[in-house]
Structures are given as C-alpha cells and as structure tokens.
Amino acid sequence: MWGMIATWRMAVEGVTKGCEMLKEGGNAGDAIETAVREVEDFPYYKSVGYGGLPNEEMEVELDAAFMDGDTLDVGAVAAIKDYANPVSIARRLSHEKVNSMLVAEGAEKFAHKEGFERKNMLTDRAKAHYRKRVKEIKQQELKPYSGHDTVGMVCLDAHGKMTAATSTSGLFMKKKGRVGDSPIVGSGFYADSKVGGASATGLGEDLMKGCISYEIVRLMKEGMHPQAACELAVTRLDQELKERRGVAGDLSLIAMNTKGEWGVATNIEGFSIAVETEELEPTVYLVTRQEDGHCTFEVASQEWMENYMKTRMAPIEE
Ligand code: ASP
Numbered sequence: 001m002w003g004m005i006a007t008w009r010m011a012v013e014g015v016t017k018g019c020e021m022l023k024e025g026g027n028a029g030d031a032i033e034t035a036v037r038e039v040e041d042f043p044y045y046k047s048v049g050y051g052g053l054p055n056e057e058m059e060v061e062l063d064a065a066f067m068d069g070d071t072l073d074v075g076a077v078a079a080i081k082d083y084a085n086p087v088s089i090a091r092r093l094s095h096e097k098v099n100s101m102l103v104a105e106g107a108e109k110f111a112h113k114e115g116f117e118r119k120n121m122l123t124d125r126a127k128a129h130y131r132k133r134v135k136e137i138k139q140q141e142l143k144p145y146s147g148h149d150t151v152g153m154v155c156l157d158a159h160g161k162m163t164a165a166t167s168t169s170g171l172f173m174k175k176k177g178r179v180g181d182s183p184i185v186g187s188g189f190y191a192d193s194k195v196g197g198a199s200a201t202g203l204g205e206d207l208m209k210g211c212i213s214y215e216i217v218r219l220m221k222e223g224m225h226p227q228a229a230c231e232l233a234v235t236r237l238d239q240e241l242k243e244r245r246g247v248a249g250d251l252s253l254i255a256m257n258t259k260g261e262w263g264v265a266t267n268i269e270g271f272s273i274a275v276e277t278e279e280l281e282p283t284v285y286l287v288t289r290q291e292d293g294h295c296t297f298e299v300a301s302q303e304w305m306e307n308y309m310k311t312r313m314a315p316i317e318e
Pocket of ligand 1: 026047149168169170171179180181182200201202203204205207
C-alpha cells in the first residue's frame with residue numbers, strides 16, 4: 001500500500017504529482033519533497049513558499065521541516081528568507097547528525113553553501129495583501145493573524161517507509177523571528193515508519209502546547225485508527241486550552257498509518273484536505289466537526305473547487 005495525505009485543498013496538485021512517483025515504486029522522501037515543492041512554487045497560495053504572506057516588516061520568512069520515519073531523522077529551517085524551496089533545505093538538513101535545525105541567517109548561509117536556489121519570495125500580490133491588511137487593521141481592529149494555511153503532509157511508500165513534511169510562511173503579520181509549530185518536531189509533524197505520521201495546521205502557539213502530531217502518532221501506536229487518534233487528540237487539546245485559558249486557537253490535523261488508513265480532525269469550520277492512496281484517486285474533502293468532536297468529511301464539489309481557485313486568483317482590491 002502507498003498513499004499521501006495533506007492539509008488543505010491547495011495540496012492536491014502536489015499530492016497527485018508525488019503519488020505518480022509512489023505508483024512507480026518511488027520512495028516516500030522524494031515523493032513528499034516533490035509534493036510540497038509544488039505547493040511552494042505556486043504563487044497564488046499565499047501561505048506557503050513563493051507568494052507567501054509577509055511578517056509585520058513586510059518580509060517573507062518561511063518555516064519548513066522534513067522527517068524520515070525509518071531513521072527518525074529530522075531537518076528543519078525557520079524564519080528563512082529568499083530561498084525558493086525551504087522543504088528541500090529541510091530535507092538536506094535531515095541528513096546531518098547535528099545542526100539539523102537552522103534559523104534565519106544560519107539557515108540562509110547553509111542553503112547558499114549547498115547551492116539551493118535563491119529567490120525573492122515577496123510577490124507584488126503579497127505586498128498588496130500586506131497593504132490591504134495594514135489599512136484594515138487601522139480601520140476596524142481586525143486580528144492581524146487571521147488567514148493562514150500551512151501545508152503539512154504524511155506519505156507512505158510501497159516499501160513501507162513513511163515521511164512527514166511541512167512548509168509555511170507562518171502567521172500573516174507575525175513578528176520578525178516568530179516561529180510556529182510547523183518546523184517543530186512533534187508539534188507540526190511526526191513520522192514513524194513503524195506506526196504512522198501526522199501533521200498540523202492552525203495556530204502554532206496552541207498546537208505546540210499539545211505536541212499534537214506526536215500525540216496522534218502515540219495514540220496510533222497504542223492501536224488507534226488514525227481517524228480516532230486525530231479526533232481524540234484535537235478534542236482533548238481543544239478542551240484543555242478552553243478550560244485553562246478560555247479559548248483554543250485553530251487546530252487541524254491529518255494522519256496516516258502504515259496500512260495507508262488515514263484520518264482528519266479539526267476544531268474549525270472550513271478545513272479541507274487532499275488525499276490519494278493506492279485505492280483512492282486524488283480527492284479533496286471538506287471536513288465538518290460535529291458537536292461531540294467527531295469529524296465527518298465529504299468530497300468537495302466541482303463548484304467548490306472552481307470557486308476556491310477563483311477567489312485565490314481574484315484581483316486584490318486595496
Ligand atoms: N501553524 C502555522 C503557524 O503557526 C500556521 C498555519 O498552519 O496556518 O505558523
């Protein structure tokens with residue numbers, strides 16, 4: 001069995017491309033890197049890679065990670081600027097025994113030495129989003145952080161290897177140097193080829209409080225199906241946060257196990273995922289959370305898919 005699952009509809013083209021490789025017997029490292037790069041390269045997805053939304057100072061600082069479920073190798077970059085494919089730099093770092101997570105200038109130096117492609121990641125469109133948001137914040141006290149989507153993926157290849165990877169521009173209008181859950185092992189992602197993998201999107205500051213991706217893998221290790229593990233972990237963290245702090249930020253998770261079974265859970269409305277397995281063609285699902293924490297999902301309609309692209313590509317009215 002092989003398969004790949006990812007957060008958000010924007011991942012479906014990448015998942016499809018990655019799964020082409022899995023079909024041919026390709027390995028889960030190459031497939032997931034290819035899949036994430038596809039999302040990073042697409043300029044209209046405004047929270048990952050090229051075209052990603054800038055921080056408070058109008059700089060695009062990116063976070064990304066890669067984990068090999070066979071060796072438990074992890075590589076990550078945080079707050080890296082001006083490199084085209086942070087996920088590839090993270091994967092390259094995962095081969096290092098030490099110094100495998102690098103931030104900002106240190107990450108950029110490493111990427112430069114290793115010959116990774118430099119690119120100005122701040123697009124005119126992202127600048128327009130920034131100017132618009134600055135205006136809105138002044139006019140109506142909008143929360144500066146709303147509007148963020150990380151791509152997080154879990155992959156299983158036909159040889160039984162599992163990987164996880166993430167890539168994000170983090171929260172829109174974040175402080176310079178702010179790092180979310182996405183490059184943090186156990187929070188934004190985790191993969192263990194003996195069990196399965198998980199990955200997160202949502203409010204990094206809250207996702208990290210539950211080390212939630214690790215928690216899901218741990219629950220799967222105890223025998224839970226990925227769906228039950230995702231639901232339990234999200235419900236518990238959501239409740240804990242509300243009980244202790246009054247509110248819980250956005251928490252959305254995906255997972256897959258070694259059999260290619262998968263699961264998803266969220267505490268928000270409007271979460272979507274992309275999945276493909278040996279038994280399932282590339283599919284986008286819309287996820288709905290029930291009162292009791294159970295999550296159901298339905299295939300996104302053609303109309304929904306077209307609308308999604310239209311809104312992503314519509315001109316920005318400043
Ligand atoms: N989790 C990401 C972060 O906090 C943002 C997101 O998933 O949308 O940086």
